[in-house]
Amino acid sequence: MLAHLFSSTVKRAEVNSTHARNYLRSLLSETQRKNSETIADGIDGANVQDLQNFIADSKWDDAGVFAHVARRVNERIGNHRNAMLTLDESGFSKKGKHSAGVTRQYNGRLGKTDNCQVGVFSVLSNGPDAALIGARLFLPDEWVGDPVRCRKVGIPAGQIKTATKIDLARELIGQADADGVTYARIGMDSFYGRDSGLLCWIEDRGGEFYADIPENLHIWLSSPPGEKRPASPAKHGAIKVSEFAKQQETEFNSAPIQIRTAENGPVMVQVMARWIWAWPA
8 A cells, every 4th residue: 555655666665565564563562672673573574684774775755655644544533623733843862963953952852952853743633533644854054054964864955954843834734735634723832823924824824723822922902002013012001921811810710621631640721712912023
């Protein structure tokens, strides 16, 4: 089913698709330390050298694989009123300097700056069901400015370009739409939710979004006067989200709602709905 995505020749495609199945089977196994040797040892007929060559040197169509996965996932959980496309990033700690895109940057998994790679990802979800359908590697400026270094680690020439994480998020939304994924809304945390350009872009495309926003964002509780955003919103009737939330503490008596079950137990929140006006800088 996926063999044609791994090579331009039929014979090589069959060989590499077998390696791909073996590789995936091992990743999903209970093997503790997963490398070429342990993967080969755990699968009958697998050869370490062949597997290493497959992982390091084989050419394959990653966009085609994601498109295939997206279509299969969409058949199962997409095209539903609860289907949501979620955008988020994740960091992967690294010790050296040779992994593609690695540098000292913020690692959200650790909550601090660390030597790591960062990727932006898209997930289609419906209730407790979720599946990865898109990914983009974030390339820091030091990598974009050094094409030789990029080529040494196998980054295609066409992907050596400056792109913010917001740019990558837009690409992933476009990719999901191009792959035929159907969802009711887009969800994101405050890193993406604070970018009014992204939110307006989604809205202009006819999309619906649920986005976290920073607590220091200035909002108005009624339509702000004037045609030009004031240089000092606080002097013109705006308050910070954190201030608004504090004002509601004494008036807000809603019973907590369980939104999901996490590793440490149920996640409970209190919810209120209120029209507000935001005026991007």
